[in-house]
Each structure stands twice: as C-alpha cells, then as structure tokens.
Amino acid sequence: MSDINKAPKAVLSIWPPILLAAFSALMIVWSYDYSETARNVPVIVGWVMLALSLIDMLSRMNLSFSKFLRDLWGADFRNREMKHNPAMKAELSQALWIAGFVAGMLTIGILPSIPAFVVSYIAFQGGRRWIESIVAGGIVFGFVFIVFEVLLNYELYRGVLFDERGFSNW
Secondary structure, rough: OOOHHHHHHHHOOOHHHHHHHHHHHHHHHOOOOOOOOHHHHHHHHHHHHHHHHHHHHHHOOOOOOOHHHHHHOOOOHHHHOOOOOOOHHHHHHHHHHHHHHHHHHHHHOHHHHHHHHHHHHHHHOOOOOOHHHHHHHHHHHHHHHHHHHOOOOOOOOOOOOOOOHHHOOO
C-alpha cells in the first residue's frame, strides 16, 4: 500500500481548507462591525488564515505546481509526520480544551484565562511537573501583559464577570 493510501480521506480532502477559507472570509467581514482599532487583529488573522487556507487547498490538488507547494510549505500529507490516526477521543479532548479556554476568556477575561489554560494544559495534558507548568504560564502571561497592556496600551477583554458592560458589548 502506498503512503497516499495510508492517510485518511478527510486528511487528503480539499474540504477542510475550503471550510477554513470560508470561515476566514466570514471573520474578515464580521470584524468590520467593530471599531477601526478593534478590528485590526481579526482582519490580519483572517487574511493570513485565508491565504494559508488557499495554499493548503492548492497543495492538496493535482495541479502542475501542487507538488512544488507541498515541498515548499511542508504540506504534504503523503509524507506525514504523525504516522498514526488519532482516536476520536483524543481529537474531542483537544476541542474541549480550546472550548474551555474560549469559555474562560468570555467569562473571566483574556488575561486570567491565558495562564490558567497554559498551566492546566501543560500539567494535565502534557503531563509535566507543576513548577514547569506555572513557569510557562507566568512567561506567557508576562509576554501578553507587557505587549498588549503596557507597550500597546490596549486593554484586553476583561470578561463578562469583570466588565461593567457584561454582555451588552457583544
């Protein structure tokens, strides 16, 4: 059996990058409902994600330059780094970690959610020692705080519980 046949159909399909490109486009359009300053990050992320989605889609096709893209970007699922297909339980676990992080950002805000997520993910999912997890969480928190709150003077979202506007700003 060739390597191409070992990869699941979903991995080789062009639908994941198409769906991601559609999500990116929606994010770009949706971000224009925000003020000029607030929309900068979603617009940048949306355009970058859209470009990478299109590159991914083109690399999955059988066009004349698709092999070049796969080699250049390392997007070749025919030579996978992860040789096994993860169990659905493992995939669901990762989705739940992200959903928990997003829920934390919405309720208690971005600043406290970042170290809480980093520490708990590294400790529980990564199986590392608590001291390593706490140090990593502190470093990430410090970086985010210094860059956004201090250098850019940009107040990150405080969460529904700590923002006087609550849900009204949504």
